[in-house]
Amino acid sequence: MKKEKTYRALSIAVLALVLIFALIGWIHTPYDPDLMDGSAKYLAPCLAHPFGTDKFGRDIFSRIAVGCGTTALISVAVIAIGAFFGTILGAFSGYIGGVFDRVMMRVSDIIASFPSIFLALVFVGIIGPGTLNLILALGIVFIPTFARVVRSEFVVQKELEYVKHARLMGAGILRIVFVHILPNCKRSFLSTLTIAFNSAVLAEAGMSFLGLGVQPPTASLGRMLSEAQPQLMRAPWIAIFPGLFILFTVLGFGLLAASFSERR
């Protein structure tokens, strides 16, 4: 109880920070994130540039704000694809059972045994790099994540007697799946959602870091990190701040997931 509350409070604090940055990135940044200023190269964090500037004199604060926004949008899109298709597939697979279910689960088990960033690499290897391709690739990667959780809920729930009641009353399969059973999967769905967000953020940042995700000139946290690496000695802040923000986002969702798993 205390653990759940502490985790939740911490996660909300951390996620709120990231969200504020994302909002700044969407609405208005103090500097144009892509504006190069030859007179302001490699500025260490100061009042005018709280997180410093990079080798082109771009304001890191503004770029991080935009990067947070990009990351948020991509993760939401990815999770939306994964959750929507995964839930539907998992629900029917679990409820119907039989050969369809066995094949489905064999496939998702195999897919789930690979880390999401590796699968994203495979998909991007097939369809090519780019933001939209990354969203599509990661979205597909997260379908089995949701399908497995929803399916295992359905396998348990369909044996419960309230579902037998519904069948005896003559409720149709769509009504049983969506009206009777699905609302009872809310809790495990929510915790999967946070875990999926956690790994989606990490995978997006990783792919962009490798140069296979978000393409320039769009600012993204992962890409900022890889661009900062050559100047580590001279200006470590260019790397540290974007890295910290990726860490915060992942940490926020990790803590949220932990708080859900404490609840019982």
Add this chain to the structure above:
Amino acid sequence: MKYIGKKVLILFATLLVMSFLVFLAFEAVKGDAALSALGDNATPEQIEALREEMGLNQPMTVRYGKWLAGAARGDLGMSTNYSVSVSELMKDKIAVTVHLAVLSLILILFIGLPLGIGTSGIWSAGGDIAVGVFNQIGMAVPPFFLGILITWIFGLLLSWFRPGAYVDLSEDFGRGLGFLVFPALAIALPRAFTLIKFIRDSMAGQKRLNYVRTARSKGNDERRVLYVHMLRNALIPVITFFAMIVAEVFAGSIVIEQVFGIPGIGRLLVVSIANRDFPVILAIVLYIAVIVLTVNAVVDILYHILDPRVMLED
């Protein structure tokens, strides 16, 4: 033992199906290799001749069969980018990545297991939360960010190693290890925290079970309850978790090789994806798939051997 036979059969079948699907996907997107080889100025006859020569006019299944037969002999085709054979290209790089992965796994186990078991006795509310939050932070550090931090602190500030100056283990074992331990640490630390959390969760899950109450009612002290009764139950699921960690380590090395400039297959994969060098991508993807799925199968078998509740005969 029948169970093991069944597992191995399923493993081979899965690998076959997977390789076929990936092959199919790549064939579908890579377009006409003959056309791209000759350029736009080639006459239709020239293209047709080359297509015939390259075997592109044969049906997909035949081409897959040929590729598979080649792969079985160690011939994975030619890299379109480097005009060397794929196996030649991968030969040295595989050893590099395997060294990195094995070192990372060793670090994960040596850090994660003792800390996980050691801290699983901490059940006071405050201590539990503190360890939990610390764990979450450890798990949330992206490996590439950790790699950059390590490069900055140990490479640039402290000069414990020279960033970018990779030394192969076969050349100079001592210096090679002195370099490799840093990227390995970048891969291992977040996963070690995951392992700690997994062990602690597993132990906490045991705490509520009835047999623990029985153990106490027998007059066991808390240490015996924890380490004689609960630990074995709690560690059985950790074996399955190990399969996941192996997969994560290989995925992590793809990114970390990039950060530290290590000439492994991860780096080759990233370059090949950027250059759309399909034969190389296909080979590396399947190589990693073989490792991950084999480890999974082995872990499954181990699990069945170690958990008396699961009978080997089924």
Add this chain to the structure above:
Amino acid sequence: MALLRMKDLTISALEKQKYWETVADNISFDMEEGEILGIVGESGSGKSVTVLSIVGLNNDEIRVDSGSVIFDGEEMLDNTPKDWLNLRGSKISMIFQEPMTSLNPVIKVGAQVEEMLLLHEPETPVASRRARVIEMFDKVGLHHPEEVYDQYPHRLSGGMQQRVMIAMAMICRPKLLIADEPTTALDATVQEQILDLMRRLNQEYGVSILLISHDLRVIHSICSHVLVMKDGKVVETGPIDDVFYHPQDPYTQRLLAAIPRSTKEDFLARKKGLDRTAPVQLTVEKLKKTFLVQGNRLFGKKERRTVFEDVSFSLRKGEFAGLLGESGCGKSTLCKCISGLEQADEGEIVFHAADQDGRKRKISMVFQNPYNSMNPSKRVSWILGEPLVLSKVPREEREKRVREMIVRVGLTEEYLDDRMDQLSGGERQRVAIGLALMEEPDLVILDEPVSALDVTIQAQILALLKELKQDLGLTFLFVSHDKNVIYEICDRIFQMEDGHLHEVKGS
């Protein structure tokens, strides 16, 4: 001097992580050496926390506020952790309700029992420990004790597991054995064997036994004294026969009255007065059901095992029939086949009224476990309204009928806005019955509807069913493992044994 003297023990439990609530209030009793004392009470009566405090095994959310527990001349509440370790297992040992989960799943049962010697009699030479365990296994009636020694718990039946638990508890010759609902999870015949064993051990070793049960019949069969608890208080105490035959406290009287005591004679007498002219409602003809069992070979053939065969019977409209059988005899599968939830392999099921009119058969069921037979996230009104929504009854009519039904099953309209998980077991079962009656079904199947309930609640639900049977004229099939319950309420009785069904008739 008493072996165990509890005086004014008051215990609180942390509720909802917020406030402490008294769960045992001024409990006092004495227990002599060699005595078998029973504590009886329904769920929430505080019997388990009271007893667990004797061995200090309550969790952090339970605290002892005041009082004293003196065992063998020592004050237990002053014990240091080290005192507890010396006491548990050697002087006081315990057995629990679910032997399966109470044994460590990954340690062989022999080693688990042997651990007691390691902990409390380390001077026993290692070589002779195994022999001691096997001797004890023999004493508690385990056949082939040598083989049992090397088994993991899941390989043993529930009865054998409980015998292993008893062997473990008794091997160090404790003075007191605490048995917390030791037979509740077991079948009736096994239950009696375990009680016999406990009685024998009491005579042979002189061990005192503190037996907790919700079932007065279990207590009556082996205890000499009894303590009746309700809501954390002792309401009555005394020699078992006095309490059992001449209860003084109103609650004890209710508890006793709630035990179904009808005999076969009562049933036969009622059966005689029955009207046998009503039209036949349901005919079941030569029904057979088999299950696929996975063979234990790689790619081996699957085997078919027969659950039941040659099952034939018919019910007249308005009859209240009982189906009696032990767990696993196939009675639940038969119900599923009749209701259509599963397909029988052979045979025929005919619902005369429905099949003649050509309309859909209406069969409804009430299940055993009230905690998962109703959708936990829905409100009562939604649940009761659902069958009417499905048959497209207009909203106003629907609401009216839902309101009528909730009153009909003995609840009030205020319950309609409650979610299922806010209701108690008895209340849920009432809603379940209401739901089953919502559409005037051709047949209502009640699958162990009272088995999961406390005795007094069980009596209330049985009373409700009797009332409905009189008023509605519907056809019921009531399934139970408890013959007294069946004799109490049914007009006709079918018994299922070894996959065959026969009707219970007067000789």
